[in-house]
Each structure stands twice: as structure tokens, then as C-alpha cells.
Amino acid sequence: MGEVFVVTSGKGGVGKTTTTANLGTGLAALGYKVVVVDTDIGLRKLDLVMGLGNRIVYDIVDVTSGRHPLKKALIKDKRFEGLYLLPAAQTKDKTSVNAGQMKKLCEELKKQFDYVFIDCPAGIEQGFKNAIAGAEQAIVVTNPEVSAVRDADRIIGLLESNGFSKPRLIINRIRPQMVKQGEMLGIEDLLELLGIELLGIIPEDDNILISTNKGDPAVLDMQSRAGQAYRNIARRLLGEAVPFLAMEKPRGLLGRVKRLMGFK
Amino acid sequence: MKVAKIQTEDRQGKNSKGKAEREALHTKLFKGTLRSGQYLGSPGNLVIIGDVHQGAEVVAYGDILVLGTLRGTAHAGAEGDEKTLIWALQFQPTQVRIADHITRPPDEEKKPGGINPEVAFIKDGLVTIKAYPEGMLERRKFFEQIMEG
Numbered sequence: 529m530g531e532v533f534v535v536t537s538g539k540g541g542v543g544k545t546t547t548t549a550n551l552g553t554g555l556a557a558l559g560y561k562v563v564v565v566d567t568d569i570g571l572r573k574l575d576l577v578m579g580l581g582n583r584i585v586y587d588i589v590d591v592t593s594g595r596h597p598l599k600k601a602l603i604k605d606k607r608f609e610g611l612y613l614l615p616a617a618q619t620k621d622k623t624s625v626n627a628g629q630m631k632k633l634c635e636e637l638k639k640q641f642d643y644v645f646i647d648c649p650a651g652i653e654q655g656f657k658n659a660i661a662g663a664e665q666a667i668v669v670t671n672p673e674v675s676a677v678r679d680a681d682r683i684i685g686l687l688e689s690n691g692f693s694k695p696r697l698i699i700n701r702i703r704p705q706m707v708k709q710g711e712m713l714g715i716e717d718l719l720e721l722l723g724i725e726l727l728g729i730i731p732e733d734d735n736i737l738i739s740t741n742k743g744d745p746a747v748l749d750m751q752s753r754a755g756q757a758y759r760n761i762a763r764r765l766l767g768e769a770v771p772f773l774a775m776e777k778p779r780g781l782l783g784r785v786k787r788l789m790g791f792k
Numbered sequence: 793m794k795v796a797k798i799q800t801e802d803r804q805g806k807n808s809k810g811k812a813e814r815e816a817l818h819t820k821l822f823k824g825t826l827r828s829g830q831y832l833g834s835p836g837n838l839v840i841i842g843d844v845h846q847g848a849e850v851v852a853y854g855d856i857l858v859l860g861t862l863r864g865t866a867h868a869g870a871e872g873d874e875k876t877l878i879w880a881l882q883f884q885p886t887q888v889r890i891a892d893h894i895t896r897p898p899d900e901e902k903k904p905g906g907i908n909p910e911v912a913f914i915k916d917g918l919v920t921i922k923a924y925p926e927g928m929l930e931r932r933k934f935f936e937q938i939m940e941g
Contacts, residue, residue: 678828678846678847679828681827681828681829681845681846681847682827682828682829682847684827685826685827685828685829685830686829688827721845721846721863723825723843
């Protein structure tokens with residue numbers, strides 16, 4: 529039976545879709561059977577980031593409405609055997625699916641895959657409610673930036689009141705130089721404000737933009753720092769103790785977090 | 793009125809009219825952290841064992857005590873009682889309201905962590921924020937000030 533993760537954030541544009549694509553691809557590259565699911569109905573993007581946009585025939589609404597079987601809608605990745613995409617519909621909106629249908633879908637996907645990653649849309653309304661309906665674990669993505677953090681806190685509150693006991697945090701697009709100069713929130717600040725377990729830290733990296741445009745997730749790029757960060761997170765999801773990328777001088781809290789995360 | 797009589801007879805410290813009524817207020821004890829978007833209210837006093845995150849709101853007709861970090865908005869004396877107070881172990885609220893006074897703390901940089909207990913109350917018609925001091929004499933003065941109400 530597979531594990532179902534929802535990747536959420538509250539605020540848009542912080543890196544949910546990028547994270548879903550890269551973690552999914554990263555685990556598939558390690559040999560696991562993975563499906564990435566786009567629930568951003570009406571504003572789909574996971575297909576673009578995966579580079580599979582021109583292979584879509586059927587989508588998630590076709591499946592949940594019963595019009596077409598899941599098998600037909602799943603798109604096999606062009607690089608990895610065990611990696612599949614279930615795209616969102618573009619011509620509909622988030623009211624086309626409900627939480628009950630999502631739950632059923634996730635139960636079905638769990639049987640066929642080792643890992644299910646659900647790319648959650650921005651916001652706290654129907655899209656969010658749909659995305660969390662079938663998930664068991666939550667990954668919250670945020671940027672080191674005040675509006676992202678406030679939205680992340682809101683989303684964590686909603687996750688906790690919906691039964692997700694231990695959502696985990698990915699800090700995305702951090703710029704170590706700006707943190708050092710006191711111009712950007714640092715890792716310790718974010719952990720202090722959000723108070724959940726840290727899963728990963730991803731540095732700002734131009735390669736992400738390039739890889740998105742090409743449809744080749746950065747996790748496959750050995751030159752990319754963000755790619756390296758995603759590779760590390762994938763291994764952490766598997767239970768491996770991977771030290772965080774050296775980005776800041778390890779101060780008190782960070783050292784403690786490292787011990788908590790990596791060397792239990 | 794019987795309650796007021798008992799208070800003034802038995803207690804040796806300073807006391808003021810009406811305080812007994814306030815002391816008869818129910819106190820709600822909440823254990824947990826409030827995240828952004830969450831709200832907690834009390835028709836009496838409110839004690840929170842946990843943090844109040846920015847974007848969360850706590851409202852009481854009486855006093856508010858946060859045994860944690862207060863980063864959100866707190867409103868004591870919401871019915872109009874100006875003799876209420878707001879106390880937190882780490883006092884960094886977005887906004888402080890006592891009765892119909894609204895104020896926000898100064899913009900100075902505060903370290904995210906740490907324990908610096910402070911109290912907000914109304915003194916001479918203005919919302920005042922005082923830090924819990926070290927030293928016995930300072931503490932006596934401190935308690936006198938916040939209990940002046």
C-alpha cells in the first residue's frame with residue numbers, strides 16, 4: 529500500500545508544483561512507483577513542469593466523474609518506468625470534484641503506487657479541501673518571506689484541525705547571502721514562527737526556471753543545487769538521515785534541528 | 793455585594809471598588825497554540841497555555857494571559873473594562889486592544905525567541921507596556937502599577 533502526500537502552502541507561487549514534480553521524479557529515479565496528481569483544476573501546471581503537457585487525453589475530472597477509467601487518464605513519464613502523472617482538467621473548475629471523489633481516487637491510487645503526491649492548489653477553499661481529502665501526510669512549502677509564512681501558518685492550522693498530526697516543512701527559495709545580511713528570514717526564524725518539523729531547505733536556483741521551461745525536473749540535474757536539495761528530501765522521505773545542505777553557519781537551533789532530523 | 797464585603801475584610805493588601813466583581817469573573821483556560829486565522833474568546837478572563845501566532849485573535853471581557861508567545865492580536869476588556877490587562881511570556885503582538893484603546897507595540901526589532909514577560913494595561917488613559925522586572929522592590933512596584941485598576 530502506498531503513502532499519500534499532499535503538497536500544500538496556502539500562498540501561490542511558492543513551489544508546490546515544482547516540489548511535487550521533483551519529489552515524484554526523485555523517488556521514481558530511485559526505483560519506486562510514483563504518481564503525481566494535479567488537483568489545480570482550471571489552472572493546471574503540473575503537466576508542464578513534468579514536460580508531459582502534450583500527452584494529455586483524459587484528466588482527473590474524467591476519472592472522478594466516472595466517465596473514463598483511471599488507467600486511461602494516467603500518463604506515463606517519458607523518462608521513468610514507474611512514474612505517472614494524473615493531470616488536472618483545464619476547462620473546468622474546482623467545483624467539478626468533491627472530497628468524497630478524491631478520497632476514492634486516492635484509495636485506488638494507493639493500491640497501485642508506492643508514493644502518491646497530490647499537488648494542492650493555492651488557497652483554502654474547495655481546491656484545498658479536495659486535495660487533502662485523500663491524503664495521509666502533509667508537506668507544507670513556504671518561502672522565507674512574511675506573506676508566505678502567514679499563509680503557511682494558516683494552512684498548518686487547517687491541516688491540524690483536519691487530522692494531519694505532523695505536517696512537515698520545506699523552505700523553498702532561500703538565499704543564504706540575504707539571510708546572512710539580515711535581509712531575509714532565516715531557517716531558525718521560520719521554524720520559530722511555524723513550529724513544525726523541517727523536511728528540507730531548497731536554495732534559490734536559476735536552474736528551476738530553466739528546468740520548468742524545458743519540462744525536465746531539476747532533481748535530475750546533477751549541477752543544480754536545488755536539484756541536490758530535492759534529491760536529499762526524497763531520501764529523507766524514505767527514512768534516510770541526510771544532513772541539510774550547508775547553507776548557514778550551524779547555529780544553536782539549526783544544530784539541534786539537524787540532530788533531531790538526521791541523527792536521531 | 794456580599795462578595796465585595798468578604799474581599800475587603802479578609803484581604804490585607806490594596807484593593808479597589810469593583811475589583812471583587814472582576815475577580816468573580818469566570819476564567820477560561822485553553823491549552824494549545826492558536827495559528828493564523830484562529831480565534832478564541834471568553835466572556836471572562838482568558839489564560840492560554842501555548843502560543844498565539846500572528847494572524848490569530850484572542851478576545852476577553854476580562855484579562856488575557858498568554859503563557860507562551862503572543863504574536864497575534866489580543867483584546868482585553870472587550871466589553872469596555874479599562875482595568876484589564878494582557879500579559880505574555882514573550883510579548884510581540886501585532887496589535888493590542890484594551891477596552892476601546894488600540895495600540896501597537898513599537899517597531900523595534902525583536903529577537904524571535906526568548907522569554908521577556910511584559911504586560912499591557914491602561915495607565916493615565918494610555919495603553920502602557922511594562923516588562924516584568926527582576927528584583928523584589930521593582931516587582932512590588934510593578935504589581936502595584938498593574939493592579940491599580
